[in-house]
Amino acid sequence: MATGLGATARFERLDVTSEAEWAIAVAGAEGAFGPVSVLVNNAGILDVGPIGEQTPEAFHRVLDVNLFGAWLGLRAVAPSLRRAGGGAVVNVSSTAGLMGYADLGAYTASKWGLRGLTKTAALELAADGVRVCSVHPGPIRTPMTEGMDESVTADQPIPRYGRPEEVAAMVLFVAADATYSTGSEFVVDGGATTGSMILARDD
DSSP: OHHHHGGGOOOOOOOTTOHHHHHHHHHHHHHHHSSOOEEEEOOOOOOOBOGGGOOHHHHHHHHIIIIIHHHHHHHHHHHHHHHTTOEEEEEEOOGGGTSOOTTBHHHHHHHHHHHHHHHHHHHHHGGGTEEEEEEEEOSBOSGGGTTOOGGGGTTSSSOSOBOHHHHHHHHHHHHHTOTTOSSOEEEESTTTTTOOOOOOOOO
């Protein structure tokens, strides 16, 4: 993708759990484009299984990537956002940051944590002209959801999986146009968190 965009984009491999790699990525971005005006924390992994069967190592790994990685990103990019005179941070959480999911204990904990981190950062960075919001996708067709049954979405108002570009459109809106929103939560879930649909049936 970066190659296709040419000089308007730059690819930098980043392990979000590494403070040193965050520093390299920010320096590279500033060197190519100047101070950073938008950060999107989008890295995420999951581990499926009941709490009693999940290993401590797996739990820590999910939190390291999904929550600690975003925290490191905020720390690394905040000075550049200040140098830019303000900007926006978009933390990609999940509907698992708004409700509970069985067999996704670590993932759900990490996304609730990211929701809280978003609100704290919004308060701390407001004086610098930096908005911080979270986006909460529902079931989206990505490599992470391959193999999941279509019935997962059957009981929501828009009964299908979302597309990555639909999430991207929301992220772009939050980063660029939602100028009076900070600490806010934007949901892209086909109505899944609205409530269960009561299906009509024949008597």
